[in-house]
Amino acid sequence: MPELIKQDEVVYQVLDLSVNLRRRGQERVILESLSFDVLKKECLSIVGPSGTGKTTLLRALAGLVPYSGSVKFHGETLNGPASDVVLVFQDYVNALLRWRTVQKNVALGIEGRIPKEQCQERIDEAIETVGLQNYRDSYPWELSGGMQQRVQIARALAMKPKVLLFDEPFGSLDAMTREGLQDELLRVRSVFQTTCVFITHDIDEAVYLGDRLMLLSGSPASLTFELDIPLGASRNQILTKESGEFLGYRHQVYEQMRKAHGGSQATG
Amino acid sequence: MTLQTANTHSVMIRKSRHKSNDGKGVAPLVGLLPLAALLLIWQVFGNPHSVFFPQPNRWFAAIDSLRQQGMLWSSILATASTFIQSMIVATLIGTALGMALGSIQWGGRALDPLLDFLRNLPAAALVPAAAIVLGTNTKMALVIVVFSSVWPILLNTRSAILNLSPVLSSSITNLGLGGFRRSSVMIGSALPGILLGVRVAAPLALIVTLLAEFITNLPGVGALILSAQQNFNSAEVYALLLVAGVLALVVNSIVSAIEASVLHRHGPTTS
Numbered sequence: 237m238p239e240l241i242k243q244d245e246v247v248y249q250v251l252d253l254s255v256n257l258r259r260r261g262q263e264r265v266i267l268e269s270l271s272f273d274v275l276k277k278e279c280l281s282i283v284g285p286s287g288t289g290k291t292t293l294l295r296a297l298a299g300l301v302p303y304s305g306s307v308k309f310h311g312e313t314l315n316g317p318a319s320d321v322v323l324v325f326q327d328y329v330n331a332l333l334r335w336r337t338v339q340k341n342v343a344l345g346i347e348g349r350i351p352k353e354q355c356q357e358r359i360d361e362a363i364e365t366v367g368l369q370n371y372r373d374s375y376p377w378e379l380s381g382g383m384q385q386r387v388q389i390a391r392a393l394a395m396k397p398k399v400l401l402f403d404e405p406f407g408s409l410d411a412m413t414r415e416g417l418q419d420e421l422l423r424v425r426s427v428f429q430t431t432c433v434f435i436t437h438d439i440d441e442a443v444y445l446g447d448r449l450m451l452l453s454g455s456p457a458s459l460t461f462e463l464d465i466p467l468g469a470s471r472n473q474i475l476t477k478e479s480g481e482f483l484g485y486r487h488q489v490y491e492q493m494r495k496a497h498g499g500s501q502a503t504g
Numbered sequence: 505m506t507l508q509t510a511n512t513h514s515v516m517i518r519k520s521r522h523k524s525n526d527g528k529g530v531a532p533l534v535g536l537l538p539l540a541a542l543l544l545i546w547q548v549f550g551n552p553h554s555v556f557f558p559q560p561n562r563w564f565a566a567i568d569s570l571r572q573q574g575m576l577w578s579s580i581l582a583t584a585s586t587f588i589q590s591m592i593v594a595t596l597i598g599t600a601l602g603m604a605l606g607s608i609q610w611g612g613r614a615l616d617p618l619l620d621f622l623r624n625l626p627a628a629a630l631v632p633a634a635a636i637v638l639g640t641n642t643k644m645a646l647v648i649v650v651f652s653s654v655w656p657i658l659l660n661t662r663s664a665i666l667n668l669s670p671v672l673s674s675s676i677t678n679l680g681l682g683g684f685r686r687s688s689v690m691i692g693s694a695l696p697g698i699l700l701g702v703r704v705a706a707p708l709a710l711i712v713t714l715l716a717e718f719i720t721n722l723p724g725v726g727a728l729i730l731s732a733q734q735n736f737n738s739a740e741v742y743a744l745l746l747v748a749g750v751l752a753l754v755v756n757s758i759v760s761a762i763e764a765s766v767l768h769r770h771g772p773t774t775s
Contacts, residue, residue: 298678323678330669335692335769344689345679377771395679 247431248274252305255292266292268456279432281446289457290435294401298323322392326404328384332376338387339372345395362394382413402434415473443485453496461492563743583724587713590649598654602661623655627712631719645716653709657701664697699763706759
């Protein structure tokens, strides 16, 4: 399989990635020798129980934590914060600037870097993509949680990144808003064709959004399972989720998760 | 019933945050009514020949005579000028140092004993030392006032920076903001803390301004109070006390107005 993939189709090439974090003077291995590729235009779901180090993995891909092993982004070794890679955090309250309007928040990453007119065009495009055109001049604290998360996504889109890294972006939203935003994300991806890495502990969400899925588990965490999800680009909350294929993938992931997690539960 | 009132109260607090000019100017004046009543009682029942407790009408006469001598406004202006200049300098220095200390992980806490020592040095004790080094002049008064009012701003800024969410700093880094942009986003987010420091520092700065004038006899309201006391002019002492009180009230309402106008963008939960 890997021989068939052309080099320029690979966005991330991760080989033997390990991350140690020092907390209160104690060094702890969070991730242990992960190897995987992220391909152009795909959405890679990474699923795992909370506390396994999913966020640390995402931060490593963004170049925000020191790692050992090799992470190549478009063929170049990643040292320090990656440009063209934007993180979308679960904690939208702290990720947004509460004293800036929606428009100014979306502008944060691009203002002063590109010509003013172009900047405004990109802001408008991003805001319209997430459907907040009537809230340009509102402050984040005047909006609902789902809308604030849309602002964060718009801010990421305005950067026109090569990769979007989602860190459980819908984890703190209610089920209905979450489903709405999942479909929004599918739609945005079909327009922008951006490569995505999507982290979640919600298996349904991981299968629904991913073209490919990886299971992260254990302590220190390693990749224990990988699955292709060829459900196509147009997915539907009702029809896709009740299709036999979807349920089959879901079943496999649950089984693997139980296998990986059951072992650790027995010891703990 | 109690629940009802509690709810109305919280709604009113929210409203006043958003519409800050909604009858807010009237409230402090209404709140001053007890003081006015007290002065009125003093006037009516006071002894017209008392040396230590002159009736308020004699205070106003004393103020008027100061005004006619051309001393009143020039002194208020001198005090206000020292105060405003020191507040500006203290805010700039306090914010800059507070940001620097808040950003250095190891230095933030390690310097605590030094900061505690410096901020607890009594301003009155510093005046003689400053007078030796700088001489008895306005510059020395400025240094003393800045030195004693910079601490609340510095410490509040530092803790505001230290308490910024790691998610915020990750997202600033992730968006590639560095240098000036990074600092301006940090200042914006720390602004409620910085302004809290300014609000604590402002009355302190006014006190130390008056104190410096007392001790050094530099022109200002403090010096007027001192000379009135030395001349046993008790009506003038009370009158100037009232002037100092009004100055403090004005300072407080200006600082509150600045705070409200800046922080309305931060929304209801930060204070």
